[in-house]
Amino acid sequence: MPDKTYKIIEVVGVSDKSIHEAVRNAIAKARQTLRNIDWFEVGQVRGAVGKGGEIDFQVEVRIGFRLEGDAVS
Template sequence: MPDKTYKIVEVVGVSDDSVQQAVRNAITKASQTIRNIDWFEVGHIRGSVNKAGAPTFQVEVRIGFRLEGNAVV
């Protein structure tokens, strides 16, 4: 079995369109500076409503990525 060690970061994705797009935005932005992203987990979902009644979605996303380097013996 391969030796894998993961680091987890939490980011908040935002979208005016949908919860799903907020998750995609979070992963896309994180992938600009993080390599080896393998999985994500959605935590809290929240949002705001502007004066016109339009929602903005905010999604807390935990992103797991593999740490690089040799296996620890």
């Protein structure tokens, strides 16, 4: 069995267009500083309504990435 160990972080993606874009924004931002991202999980979905009726979608995204290094024996 392959030896894989993951670290999980939580980020909140935001978009004024859609929930899907909010998830993509969260992952794109995380990819700027993380390597080996293998999976994600969507948690809470919420939003904000501005005074003019504009909507911002906010999505909590858990991102799993493989830790680097030699296998633990």
